[in-house]
Amino acid sequence: MRTPLNDPAPCEDPLRLDRQLCFQFYAASNLIGRLYAPVLARLNLTYSQYLVMxxxxxxxxxNVGAIGKRLHLDTGTLTPLLKRMETLGHLVRQRDREDERRVRISLTASGKALREEALHVPEIMTRGQDLEELDGLRRTLAGVVEALKGGRPRPDRA
Amino acid sequence: MRTPLNDPAPCEDPLRLDRQLCFQFYAASNLIGRLYAPVLARLNLTYSQYLVMxxxxxxxxxNVGAIGKRLHLDTGTLTPLLKRMETLGHLVRQRDREDERRVRISLTASGKALREEALHVPEIMTRGQDLEELDGLRRTLAGVVEALKGGRPRPDRA
DNA sequence: CTCAATTAAATTGTGCACAATATAAGTCCG
DNA sequence: CGGACTTATATTGTGCACAATTTAATTGAG
Incomplete structure (x- = not known):
């Protein structure tokens, strides 16, 4: 039996930070957000707001639910986010007349115009990178995300 | 010249959500956090707190800075996080006598004991997955994180 | 020794994420 | 019609992330 903090085979320690795939995602996501922030700030957008755009x-x-489904976010995140974006003038929120439960999100003229500015963003962020390599990674991660969406496909519980 | 929202080649639209590598990281990180939460809740830890542990x-x-360097987090995130963990009894924070600017973070007995419980976590989270594949992905992402840390290695501005 | 510069952590303020709950509109069955 | 059920969004409360600023201890040049 192993005592805590005295694992006899530390290189195989399953709890080593560097061995955690989850941490690589966490660190990469945070670092990427930090790189985008100053670029998006010039468009008066946060990273999350950029994704909504x-x-x-x-x-x-x-409507709110459709946007949330796309970004994997619920109303607890989206409602205040969309309200801030409405205040900023990027979009407007209005109840659907057909079904008063729904809230339709529509871009304002300036929100639509902002797209021209945003067209530079992907180019700025990937400048100097191997685009083939980035696209391969994107495909791989898209598969991971797809698997995670289903709460992970159980191993066919034999 | 293209008009907004009427791109003639939508499949090559650089702003399509699904084409953004950053979004795959963002979505994966959020989804992973959601999967870990219920497992870590049994250890009385959030995901960020788990990383600190x-x-x-x-x-x-x-000390605080060393932990932050490892996790790529600053004191604005860590200070309150560590205070909560101290309140929970996982660790103690104490000023370094040698250098009063520093705060040393030490595990309590229960914090050390918690490691035994945590040993199951990686196994639970990767159950039913192809471990070779996950490890390959981990290595790839470790390289990405390394590149992101440097604010991205400019392309040798020729 | 002294004071400007540096370093370590804390604080302040904003904006996410998310679980849990609440509210209200629409649906459906008898 | 009327009440159970479902669906769509909002609200509440907690816990991150992070930029910017502040506080305080240490270092170091003169």
Missing amino acids: LVLWEEDGQ | LVLWEEDGQ
Whole structure:
């Protein structure tokens, strides 16, 4: 039996920070957010707000739930986020007449115009990188995200 | 010249959400945190607190800055986080006598004992997964994190 | 020795994330 | 119609992240 803090085989210690895949995601996500912040600040957007804009630039007038489904965020995150974005003038929130439970999110003129500015962002952030490599990684991670969405596919409980 | 929202080649639209590598990291990190939460709750830890414990289980008695360097977090995040963990009884914070600017973080007996419980966590979280594949991905991401740490290695500005 | 510069941590203020709960609108069955 | 049920969003409360600033201890040049 092993005593705490005296693992006889520390290199195989399952709790070593560097061995945790989850930590690599956590660290990368935080560091990426920090790199985007100053670039997006010039568009008067936070990183999360930028993601919402990406969703709305693809299709304007979606309701809160549809945006949340796309970004894997719930209303506890989105409602205040969208209110801040409305205050900033990027979009407007209005109850759906057809179904008063829903809130439709529509870009303002300035919100639509902001897309032109944002077109530079991906280029700025990937400058000097191997685009083939980044795209391969993106595909790999898209698969990981897909697997995580399902709460992880159990191993076919044999 | 392209008009906003009417890109003639939408499949090559650089702003499509699914094409953003950053979003895959963001989504994966959030989803992973959600999967860990219920498992770690049984240890009375949040995900961030778990990471701090991993660092301290490797080496007890580090100061705030050393922990922050390891996790890529600053004192604005760590100070309140460590105070909460002290309240929970996982660790104690005490000024270093040698250098009164420093605060040394030491595990309590229960904090050390918690490691035994935590040993199950990596196994629970990776159950049913291809461990070779996860380790390959971990290595790839470790490289990405390393690159991000340097604020990204400029392309040797030729 | 003294005071400017540096370093370590804490504080302040903003903006996410998320679980849990609440509110209210729509649906459906008898 | 009417009440159970479901769906869509909002609210509440906690805990991060992080930039910017502050406080206090240490270092170091003159």
